[in-house]
Amino acid sequence: MATNILMPALSPTMEEGTLAKWLVKEGDAVESGMILAEIETDKATMEFEAVDEGVLGKILVAEGTENVKVNEAIAVLLEDGEDASAVPAGGPAPTPVSAATAEPSAQPTPAAPPAAVATVTPEPDVPAGTRFKQQTVREALRDAMAEEMRRDGDVFLMGEEVAEYQGAYKISQGLLDEFGEKRVIDTPITEHGFAGIGVGAAFAGLRPIVEFMTFNFAMQAIDQIINSAAKTLYMSGGQMGSPIVFRGPNGAAARVGAQHSQDYAAWYAQIPGLKVIQPYSAADAKGLLKSAIRDNNPVICLENEILYGKSFEVPELDDFTVPLGKAKIWREGTDLTIVSFGIGMTYALEAAEALASEGISAEVVDLRSLRPMDTQTVINSVMKTNRCITVEEGWPVCSIGNHISAVLMQQAFDYLDAPVINLTGKDVPMPYAANLEKLALVTTAEVIEAAKAVTYR
């Protein structure tokens, strides 16, 4: 019986891809394990292997076709002896998918904020007349490192798969080519060791950028980050510090389970001696990372895998930096303040847009830096709106939102017309199942609901 070969999902975040090249032609015998085609995903070009055996009856999607949806039929596989002419145009009827698979929960990747970009207040850090270009967060981070490495020969990048593999999430693409293996260094899987080596090199005056494949693995290195990097300046009476950046993706990706989906924002934000940034947009990712590399303190740069592929406007300036410790108002409003950072901004901005259509005007503040934290911008906003909700993906207990609430209670109590609501991830380890994972994360609907609660709508 003829079966369809379907466009495969080749990464946790892939929804469609380009069928770059067919490596077999119609009439070829197919064995399991044979490479059928090359497919370009959001991250890389991958080989697609056959599972079932037979003869390639018909190619349904020509090579070079872009935006082929996952699970679309791309070819027809015949059993030995079957005749290709028996295949109706368009291939055999698709195999029915069981009820459970049809549920929409399979891909929980949040969508890009729809109209958010249009309502952005102008970036205050750039001169009037600055031109912008569209860039992904991924490219912006790479450019930030490349620019700083060109500027200062003491800056180097070290981590697992950063050089030859071009980065596990392709952030360091091209850096090995430009800067060579002296400055773009692949490490063995030894986080505690190389984090410590980085801190030691920083003591000696170099400016390391240490990439953790994800911040989940920085747990192996937490002692060197906290006990060595964060405290030495203090313990040495100011003689010796560690100008180092620890960076990598933080927080949930998609369906990678409890040990690989943790948001460490609140953890690092608690440590005196560390600075902590968590950019949302590509421009902030670039500007903040450049400032972090130049800073004389250890800086934790918390990125997000789902944001890596999102595009934003980035100023075309020779040396664009964003100061550490300064929040950004993305959207002005009068009825309530939504405070967020990192991927939380996706929900905050989506909610603000939806609220606007219901006549509720939300001001959206992106903290950008978590330590030092620009609480003054939040207070100023709340003095105007008198209501506040916070949005983050991390856990609820001792969260960033808890801290903001405490600051507002102490410094803006008289301006509050409603209790502050903290929206967070649920108080559970991250489950793998699609439906539970969705439930564990904060959602735009929850933000909207909380906004209505504090505005008594």
Added chain:
Amino acid sequence: MATAPKRSTRAKKPNASKEELIEFYREMLLIRRFEEKAGQLYGMGLIGGFCHLYIGQEAVVVGLEASTKDGDQRITTYRDHGHMLACGMDPKGVMAELTGRKDGLSKGKGGSMHMFSKEKEFYGGHGIVGANVPLGAGLAFANKYRGNDNVAFTYFGDGAANQGQVYETYNMAELWMLPVIFVIENNQYAMGTSTKRSTKSPSLYVRGEAYGIPGEQVDGMDVLAVKAAGQKAVDHCRAGKGPYILEVMTYRYRGHSMSDPAKYRTREEVQKVRDERDPINHVRDILLTGKHATEEDLKALDKEIKGIVNEAAQFAQDSPEPALEELYTDIYA
């Protein structure tokens, strides 16, 4: 004190009966077909996140399981599907966990990397490279504490072998004479990093020498060689002589996980191993040349296994998603 580490070579003569050979063949084939199916379901979006396939490495776990007895424990990394099938866990439960459904071994909450079975003494399924190594020694600690002669099989990769906690564990395991077999599945790559690029001492089996732990390198594409080395290691542990290291030389045919562009090795390199060293074909050849089985017998076996795997896949698609209340269960005992 320990004997000096050494290399063992491909077994010349089968050290196994016909029944055992057929059993090895069946188990390895079950893993291979299961993994191929898992890869297919991933491609259809039915499995999400990370999914690390064991294809190519089947002989390692099948050969070692041959020397286990009731009460022995095993613990491994995220590349765990083969280990679970080899110790007798239900393919349906494993596949349903891969699809994140209610009937999965962790109720859908663990996923590909995190499955466990108290009944089969399978302690996971761990995602943090290196972290399962001290855990395995801890299982062995419990055996010693209780005075039984059980052994803890602790599997990890060549990349994991560079983590510091592995060496902390080696030291304590020998110091306290813990009955643990450290099984290094050396498939020569840690994601895109070949062992040559991560260490200047690529012989991993000698790395216990400084602590007094004997080690041996084994051809991991030869299930009979693995079985023989495993038996020796197990005897050592059961006799109360402390830990043992087996560096099992193997190869993964597929990418590190599903989203690996595999630019760090050539297609020819992979094909050569498939053609010349495939662990399943190796046993198949012994079965056929020794006239232990006919082509027809093996075809029938293959069909039976495909049936088991298809049934598991269907089960894993039909099983419903976990109830929403499960989000808040199992956080505290």
